[in-house]
Amino acid sequence: xxxxxxxxxxKNPLHLPVLLNEVIQYLAPRPNQNFIDATVGGGGxxxxxxxxxxxxxILLGFDLDPQALVxxxxxxxxxxxxVKLFQANFTEIKEIIYGKSEIxxxxxxxxxxxxxxxxxxxxxxxxxxxxxxxxxxRFGPTVNNLTAAVILNEWPEGKIKKIFQDFGxxxxxxxxxxxxxxxxxxxxxxxxxxLVEIIESVYxxxxxxxxxxxxxxxFQALRIAVNGELDNLRKVLPQALELLxxxxxxxxxxxxxxxxxxVKQFFQREAKDCLCPPEFPVCRxxxxxxxxxxxxKVIKPxxxxxxQNYRARSAKLRAAEKLSN
Ligand SMILES: C[S@@+](CC[C@H](N)C(=O)[O-])C[C@H]1O[C@@H](n2cnc3c(N)ncnc32)[C@H](O)[C@@H]1O
Numbered sequence: 001x002x003x004x005x006x007x008x009x010x011k012n013p014l015h016l017p018v019l020l021n022e023v024i025q026y027l028a029p030r031p032n033q034n035f036i037d038a039t040v041g042g043g044g045x046x047x048x049x050x051x052x053x054x055x056x057x058i059l060l061g062f063d064l065d066p067q068a069l070v071x072x073x074x075x076x077x078x079x080x081x082x083v084k085l086f087q088a089n090f091t092e093i094k095e096i097i098y099g100k101s102e103i104x105x106x107x108x109x110x111x112x113x114x115x116x117x118x119x120x121x122x123x124x125x126x127x128x129x130x131x132x133x134x135x136x137x138r139f140g141p142t143v144n145n146l147t148a149a150v151i152l153n154e155w156p157e158g159k160i161k162k163i164f165q166d167f168g169x170x171x172x173x174x175x176x177x178x179x180x181x182x183x184x185x186x187x188x189x190x191x192x193x194x195l196v197e198i199i200e201s202v203y204x205x206x207x208x209x210x211x212x213x214x215x216x217x218x219f220q221a222l223r224i225a226v227n228g229e230l231d232n233l234r235k236v237l238p239q240a241l242e243l244l245x246x247x248x249x250x251x252x253x254x255x256x257x258x259x260x261x262x263v264k265q266f267f268q269r270e271a272k273d274c275l276c277p278p279e280f281p282v283c284r285x286x287x288x289x290x291x292x293x294x295x296x297k298v299i300k301p302x303x304x305x306x307x308q309n310y311r312a313r314s315a316k317l318r319a320a321e322k323l324s325n
Pocket of ligand 1: 017039040041042043044046065088115232
């Protein structure tokens with residue numbers, strides 16, 4: 001299938017770490033410092049951090065995806081006992097670290113959200129609308145029993161429409177949800193191709209979205225719903241802050257505006273002292289700022305990086321430093 005605005009998905013592609021130089025610039029790893037990579041994936045960012053924190057810096061890496069951890073393990077093997085990998089949801093990171101690690105405060109914390117090229121290229125995962133994959137879309141087998149197929153085959157029309165609207169900001173959420181619930185009466189959804197055909201049929205006589213395939217937003221919405229991505233992000237950010245030592249740095253790369261908004265608002269909130277409404281004459285909340293924002297404007301990949309790594313095109317990086325109050 002040749003889809004305008006999208007590059008062909010390679011099988012087993014190499015995952016190039018996104019905004020690598022910028023992440024390193026903001027996290028500023030130095031010899032013997034300790035880091036958390038909460039989304040270690042194929043270990044690209046982790047590898048560079050470990051090189052720069054030699055000879056004794058420790059990196060704890062987390063991922064929900066056991067296949068990603070196998071790749072990370074091979075790539076990071078050379079760092080021996082300086083790396084510890086955990087198959088877990090980053091929403092449980094504080095509990096795992098307090099329970100299993102001797103180090104409880106870190107110099108840096110990285111979140112590189114979304115999916116890797118390995119996951120996108122795997123047909124059995126169903127993340128890509130460019131191949132006829134299974135409708136799974138879970139980051140890992142332990143997430144829950146909710147898959148994209150369950151949503152499409154079992155959820156009521158109104159609930160499907162709502163996720164397309166809320167998580168995909170899809171203009172034709174209503175029509176697409178209606179077509180899905182009509183189509184499934186004849187045949188259940190088994191693969192991504194069936195879904196792409198429905199979306200393309202709804203868009204047939206409508207203006208197409210600019211630069212992206214019409215299925216992009218629906219696939220994004222399903223993935224966010226299946227993995228509870230926005231809630232996960234809301235849960236991990238305060239834990240990241242707690243796990244940083246003073247002057248420790250937090251960097252977050254997001255791939256769509258919904259995630260970026262959560263990161264931006266968290267940073268803004270934690271960079272302010274009082275959060276009381278302006279009409280309160282004195283502060284009642286007692287909130288104290290804990291962060292200094294390092295990226296006044298969101299950081300985006302250069303044209304050069306996008307040329308070399310098309311997946312980087314929608315990446316947005318924000319970084320902040322923990323204050324020493
Ligand atoms: C963009 S990739 C990370 C790539 C990595 N930085 C590299 O350089 O290879 C994002 C990874 O985060 C993982 N992930 C997404 N949500 C997660 C969560 N809630 N807990 C743990 N891992 C998660 C995905 O499985 C995926 O492997």
